[in-house]
Amino acid sequence: MSTHDPAAAIAANRFGLGARPGELKRIGSDPRGWLEVQLSGGAPKLEAARLQPSYRVLAQVIELRRSERDAQSGSATLADAGMRLMQLYRPIYLAEAHARLAAAVESQRSFVERLVHFWANHFAVSSDKRSVTGIVGAFEREAIRPHVLGSFGAMLRAVEQHPAMLLYLDNHLSAGPNARGAAPVDMNGETDAAPMSSVRRRLEARRARRRPRGLNENLAREILELHTLGVDGGYTQTDVTTFAKAITGWSVSGSRGELGLRDPGRFEFKHAWHEPGTKTLLGKRYTQTGVAQGEAVLDDLVRHPATARHIATKLVRHFVADEPPASVVEQLAAVFRDTDGDLPSVYRALIRSDAAWVPTLAKFKTPNEYIASTYRALDWPVADEPRTLASFILLGQRPWTPGSPAGWPDRAADWDGAAAIYKRIEWADAMASRIGARRSAADAAAAALGGMLTDATRTAIARAESNAQALTLLLAAPEFMRR
Amino acid sequence: MNESTRREFLKGAMLATGGLAVSRFALANTSSDHRLVVVLLRGALDGLSAVPPYGDPDYARLRGAIAIASPAAEGGAFQLDGTFGLHPSLAFLHESYRVKELTVIHAVATPYRERSHFDAQDVLENGGNRPHQMTTGWLNRALAALANGASREGGVALGNNVPLLMRGPAKVASWAPSTLPELSDDTLQRLTDLYANDPVLGKRLADALANDAIAEAAARDAKLAAEDAGTAATPARRRRGDARQLAETFRTAAAFLTRPEGPKVAVLETTGWDTHANQGDANGQLALRLRLLDGALRELRAGLGGAWAKTAVLLVTEFGRTAAINGTRGTDHGTGAAALIVGGAVNGGRVIADWPGLSNRALYQGRDLAPTMDLRSVLKGLLSDHLQVPTAWMDRQVFPDSAVARPVRALVRA
Numbered sequence: 046m047s048t049h050d051p052a053a054a055i056a057a058n059r060f061g062l063g064a065r066p067g068e069l070k071r072i073g074s075d076p077r078g079w080l081e082v083q084l085s086g087g088a089p090k091l092e093a094a095r096l097q098p099s100y101r102v103l104a105q106v107i108e109l110r111r112s113e114r115d116a117q118s119g120s121a122t123l124a125d126a127g128m129r130l131m132q133l134y135r136p137i138y139l140a141e142a143h144a145r146l147a148a149a150v151e152s153q154r155s156f157v158e159r160l161v162h163f164w165a166n167h168f169a170v171s172s173d174k175r176s177v178t179g180i181v182g183a184f185e186r187e188a189i190r191p192h193v194l195g196s197f198g199a200m201l202r203a204v205e206q207h208p209a210m211l212l213y214l215d216n217h218l219s220a221g222p223n224a225r226g227a228a229p230v231d232m233n234g235e236t237d238a239a240p241m242s243s244v245r246r247r248l249e250a251r252r253a254r255r256r257p258r259g260l261n262e263n264l265a266r267e268i269l270e271l272h273t274l275g276v277d278g279g280y281t282q283t284d285v286t287t288f289a290k291a292i293t294g295w296s297v298s299g300s301r302g303e304l305g306l307r308d309p310g311r312f313e314f315k316h317a318w319h320e321p322g323t324k325t326l327l328g329k330r331y332t333q334t335g336v337a338q339g340e341a342v343l344d345d346l347v348r349h350p351a352t353a354r355h356i357a358t359k360l361v362r363h364f365v366a367d368e369p370p371a372s373v374v375e376q377l378a379a380v381f382r383d384t385d386g387d388l389p390s391v392y393r394a395l396i397r398s399d400a401a402w403v404p405t406l407a408k409f410k411t412p413n414e415y416i417a418s419t420y421r422a423l424d425w426p427v428a429d430e431p432r433t434l435a436s437f438i439l440l441g442q443r444p445w446t447p448g449s450p451a452g453w454p455d456r457a458a459d460w461d462g463a464a465a466i467y468k469r470i471e472w473a474d475a476m477a478s479r480i481g482a483r484r485s486a487a488d489a490a491a492a493a494l495g496g497m498l499t500d501a502t503r504t505a506i507a508r509a510e511s512n513a514q515a516l517t518l519l520l521a522a523p524e525f526m527r528r
Numbered sequence: 529m530n531e532s533t534r535r536e537f538l539k540g541a542m543l544a545t546g547g548l549a550v551s552r553f554a555l556a557n558t559s560s561d562h563r564l565v566v567v568l569l570r571g572a573l574d575g576l577s578a579v580p581p582y583g584d585p586d587y588a589r590l591r592g593a594i595a596i597a598s599p600a601a602e603g604g605a606f607q608l609d610g611t612f613g614l615h616p617s618l619a620f621l622h623e624s625y626r627v628k629e630l631t632v633i634h635a636v637a638t639p640y641r642e643r644s645h646f647d648a649q650d651v652l653e654n655g656g657n658r659p660h661q662m663t664t665g666w667l668n669r670a671l672a673a674l675a676n677g678a679s680r681e682g683g684v685a686l687g688n689n690v691p692l693l694m695r696g697p698a699k700v701a702s703w704a705p706s707t708l709p710e711l712s713d714d715t716l717q718r719l720t721d722l723y724a725n726d727p728v729l730g731k732r733l734a735d736a737l738a739n740d741a742i743a744e745a746a747a748r749d750a751k752l753a754a755e756d757a758g759t760a761a762t763p764a765r766r767r768r769g770d771a772r773q774l775a776e777t778f779r780t781a782a783a784f785l786t787r788p789e790g791p792k793v794a795v796l797e798t799t800g801w802d803t804h805a806n807q808g809d810a811n812g813q814l815a816l817r818l819r820l821l822d823g824a825l826r827e828l829r830a831g832l833g834g835a836w837a838k839t840a841v842l843l844v845t846e847f848g849r850t851a852a853i854n855g856t857r858g859t860d861h862g863t864g865a866a867a868l869i870v871g872g873a874v875n876g877g878r879v880i881a882d883w884p885g886l887s888n889r890a891l892y893q894g895r896d897l898a899p900t901m902d903l904r905s906v907l908k909g910l911l912s913d914h915l916q917v918p919t920a921w922m923d924r925q926v927f928p929d930s931a932v933a934r935p936v937r938a939l940v941r942a
Contacts, residue, residue, distance in 0.1 A: 259855020462689035464704035467736035471708040523726045
C-alpha cells in the first residue's frame with residue numbers, strides 16, 4: 046500500500062488509541078485483519094502488584110467507618126467518613142489511573158483497550174461519589190475487562206451485581222415496601238420506643254442503621270435508560286418502579302455496618318429486603334424468587350430489540366460519527382439481536398462496514414484518547430502518578446469521573462470548545478518542551494499518522510524553529526486532534 | 529464537512545438570509561447596557577428545599593428528616609412570605625429579596641414530562657417541546673436577533689465547552705481557567721497558519737486568545753482589589769478550592785460582561801444537585817452546595833459593580849424532585865421546579881407561583897410537585913423586557929410552537 050493510503054492509520058487511530066512507532070508498518074496492507082486478530086487474544090486483563098480487588102478496598106472502608114463511629118457517638122454513613130477516607134482513597138485512585146494509562150499506552154491490542162474504555166463509559170460510575178472513589182478502577186478491571194470480548198449479557202450481570210454500581214446508584218440500601226425485614230421506619234427516622242436504657246438505645250440505633258429505609262429506583266432507572274433499552278426504549282415509570290422492586294436486596298455485604306462479617310465488600314443478596322411476589326414489567330411476568338428474579342429481567346433486557354439498537358447506536362457514534370449513519374446502526378443492531386449480544390460478532394460487523402473507513406476524520410478525540418495517542422505516538426514513558434492525573438484534570442476528563450451515570454459525552458461539540466482546545470494546545474506545548482529533541486517530530490509524524498499526515502502539517506513540522514516546536518505543531522495538527 | 533456541521537452551517541445560512549428580516553426586527557433599542565446571566569443548575573435542584581413551602585400543610589409530613597424548618601424555628605428558612613421561605617444557606621439571595629432584587633418562581637417546568645436528566649436538560653436548553661427537537665439553544669437564537677450584523681460575540685459561555693443553550697448561529701465566546709505556561713507568540717502564529725484550512729480549529733484558537741486577554745485583565749483587577757483590601761490570596765486547599773473555582777468563574781463572567789464592546793449575556797453551569805441520598809436539611813450536602821452558589825452570586829455582583837443595576841441573573845434547572853423523601857434520605861427526579869431571578873434590574877421582592885399544593889390529589893402522578901407554569905413564559909418575559917428581543921422573532925425562532933406559554937410581564941424594572 047502506498048504511504049498515502051490512510052487505511053492503516055485509520056485502523057490505528059480511529060479504532061485503536063493511536064499508532065505507536067512501527068505499528069503502521071506492522072498493520073501493513075491488512076488493517077481489517079489487524080483489528081480482527083485482536084479479538085481472539087483472550088480477555089484484556091489488567092493486573093499489577095499495587096492494584097487491589099474491590100472487596101479488599103471496601104473492607105478497609107468499612108473498618109474505617111466502624112472505628113470512626115466507635116470513636117464518636119454520631120451515626121456516620123459511608124459519605125461522612127471524611128478526611129481519613131480520602132487518605133485511604135488517594136493512593137489507590139492514583140495507582141489505578143496510572144495503570145490504566147500505562148495499559149493504554151503500551152498495549153499491542155489498542156482496539157481492545159478502546160473497547161474497555163467504551164464499555165466502562167457505557168456502564169459509568171463516577172469517582173466523585175465518595176462511596177465508590179476507591180473502587181472505580183477495580184470496577185473496570187473486574188466487571189468490564191473480563192467481558193469485553195464476551196457476551197453483553199455476562200457483562201451486564203457482572204456490572205449490575207458489582208458493589209461499585211450498587212453503591213453508586215444507591216441500590217445497596219433499597220428495600221421493598223413489603224419486604225420481610227423492612228421494619229417500618231417513621232418518616233423522621235425515629236422509632237416509637239418507650240424510654241429505654243442507654244445500652245438498649247445504642248443497640249436499637251445500631252439496628253435502625255442496619256434496617257433498610259425503603260425503595261430506591263435509581264439503579265433500575267439507569268439500567269433501563271442508560272445501560273440497556275435507552276431512553277426511547279419504551280419503558281414506563283411503572284416498569285422502573287417494578288424493576289426496582291425486582292432488584293431489591295441486591296446489596297453489598299458489610300455496607301450497613303454488620304459486625305463480625307467474614308466477607309465484607311462483595312455482592313450480597315439480602316433476602317429480607319427483597320420485595321416478594323411476582324412482578325410484571327415490559328409486558329412479561331416474572332415468577333422467580335430471590336436473586337433469580339432480577340437476573341431474569343436482565344436476561345430479557347439483553348434480548349430486547351431496543352437494547353440492540355441502543356448499543357449499536359452508541360458503538361457507531363463512538364467509532365464512526367457523531368450522527369451515527371442509520372445503515373451501520375441497523376447492521377450492528379441486527380448482529381446483536383441475531384447473536385444474543387455476542388460482542389465480538391458486533392465488533393466484526395463494525396470493522397467490516399465501509400462507513401467506518403471513510404478517510405475524512407469525523408470524530409474529535411476526547412482528552413482520554415488525545416493523551417493516550419500522544420504518549421503512544423512519541424513512545425514516551427507514562428509520567429509519575431500525580432502528573433499523569435494532572436493532565437487528565439487539565440484537559441477535562443478526570444479518570445472515571447464523568448459526574449453522572451451517563452458517562453462522558455461522545456460528540457465533538459462536547460469537547461471542542463475554544464477553551465478546551467486551547468488547553469489541549471498548551472498541554473501539548475508543555476509535553477513538547479519536556480521532550481525537547483529526544484523524539485524526532487518528523488519521524489513521529491510519519492510513524493503515527495502515515496497516510497493521514499497532510500502536506501500542510503508535514504511542511505509546518507519541517508519549517509519549525511526547533512524540534513520541540515515541531516512536536517507542538519504535530520500534536521496540535523487537525524489530523525492529530527481528530528481520528 | 530460532515531453531516532452535522534453541514535446542517536448547522538445551512539441553518540446558520542438560512543437564518544442569515546432571513547437576515548434582512550433579522551435586521552428589521554433588531555432595530556429595537558437593544559439597550560446595550562442591559563446584561564443577562566443564565567446559570568444552569570444541572571442535576572435537578574430540589575426547589576422544595578431551595579424555596580421550601582414551609583406554610584404548605586403537607587410539606588413537613590412529606591419531607592420528614594430533610595424538611596427545612598419554618599422561619600420561626602431555630603435554623604429555619606429565611607422568610608419570603610407566609611407560604612414560602614429560602615433555604616438558610618442562601619444569605620445573599622435573601623438580602624437581595626429584602627431589597628427587592630430577587631423574584632422567586634415556583635411550580636414551574638419546561639414542557640418535558642419524563643425524568644431523564646439528559647433529555648430534560650436538552651429541552652431546557654433547546655427551548656422546544658421535546659428533546660433533540662433543535663440542535664441550537666434558545667439563548668443563542670435570541671442573541672441572533674440582537675446581533676445586528678456585529679462581528680463581536682453577543683454572549684460568552686464559561687466552561688470548557690459551549691453548552692447547547694449557547695450553540696447556534698450567533699457567535700459566542702467561551703473561556704475556562706488554565707494553569708500552564710503560555711505559548712510563545714511564534715508558535716501561536718504557526719498554529720494559526722496550520723489551522724488556516726480548518727474552520728473549526730481556526731476559529732476556536734482565535735476565540736481562545738481573545739478570551740484569555742479578557743480573563744487576564746479580570747484576574748489582574750481582582751488581585752489589585754484584593755491587595756487594596758489587604759486580603760492576601762490564600763493558597764487554594766481542596767474544599768476551599770471548589771468554592772474558589774466557582775467564585776473565580778463567576779467573577780470572570782462579570783469581567784466579560786463589563787468589558788466595553790464585550791458580550792452582554794453570559795452562561796454559567798454548576799452541577800452536583802442530584803441529591804438521591806442523604807440530601808440533608810439546613811445542613812448537609814445540598815446546604816453546602818447552596819452556600820457555594822450563594823457565595824458565587826455575591827462575587828458576581830461584586831465584579832459587576834455599577835453594571836449590577838442593569839443585570840438580571842436567571843437560575844434554572846431541568847426539573848424538580850419528588851415531593852416525598854425517598855428510602856435513602858434524599859429525593860428522586862420530579863417535575864415542578866423553582867427558578868430564581870436576581871439582579872439590580874429585577875422587579876423583585878416577590879414570589880410568582882400558582883401554588884397547587886402538595887396534597888396527594890395535587891401531586892403530579894402522585895409523586896411530584898405539579899407544574900402550573902411553563903418556564904418559557906418566564907424566559908420570554910425576560911428576553912423581551914430585559915433584552916428587547918422582538919416578539920415576532922421570539923415566537924417564530926426562539927420558542928417556536930410555544931403559544932401556550934404566554935410571557936410573564938414586568939419581571940424587570942422599566
